[in-house]
Amino acid sequence: MKDLLCTTDLTPASDAALRKALALADRMGTRVSLLHVLGKAERTDERRAQMQAAMEKQVESIGGTGVRILLIEGDFKDVIVEESGKDRSLLVMGTHGPHGLRQSLFGADILKLVRRSHVPSFVVQAGSAVDGDLSRIVLPVAGHATIARLLDAVCTLATAHSAEVHVFQLMRPGEQPSDELLRNKLAMLQRLEQEGIAHVEANVPQAGFSVGFSGPTVEYAKSIGAGCIAIMAHASEEYRYIADAEKERILANEALVPVLCA
Known part of the structure; x- marks a missing residue:
């Protein structure tokens, strides 16, 4: 079964994305892989462990279960695109609306990313009603x-x-x-x-x-x-x-x- 790939930068927007990804996965009978792309300052063993713990806490705070955590080094847009092609059914991302993600993913950047994705993308904003259904x-x-x-x-x-x-x-x-x-x-x-x-x-x-x-x-x-x-x-x-x-x-x-x- 192909899973859903959800990106996180540990902000409220990515909380919203994870909530939506979990809700979608539940309806679609699959699981979520949660991806954080490690920046240069996060690539030490200590910082990697801190990011792992922070992602686990993010999942726990939302009440998620069965989430696979991925920590990968590289250019975050390139990594997201590459991971979207690894037996995924959907890419779920959170944005801060016109102000973009903390990792500079906004405006033309996010449009370029959804165009490069190997699978359809589902984009939510920090204030989106992600707990609602898709009626x-x-x-x-x-x-x-x-x-x-x-x-x-x-x-x-x-x-x-x-x-x-x-x-x-x-x-x-x-x-x-x-x-x-x-x-x-x-x-x-x-x-x-x-x-x-x-x-x-x-x-x-x-x-x-x-x-x-x-x-x-x-x-x-x-x-x-x-x-x-x-x-x-x-x-x-x-x-x-x-x-x-x-x-x-x-x-x-x-x-x-x-x-x-x-």
């Missing part, structure tokens, strides 16, 4: 050439949590959706129907004019009490010129809604 998932339509990995991840989480998936399309005044976007929307709806997953087709008119999509997406997720927003990690050709900034805003959204990226 609703917002899945924005996307104009990418392939959406298979994201759709697989959404179906896995939705099935494990008996969640309702909201296929979200922002309806822009006077704008005709691309063929790719409409094709993917149909594929999403058909897949959810085939999997027996409850779903809603949410066609939401845009209020005002803006080429951005992050604000309306987060607002809709907040309005329905969504447990996460599921987005493509990479940009589509259609919105490539704004996509990175918009995805960063979703990852660090002020509503504190967790984000699934694939």
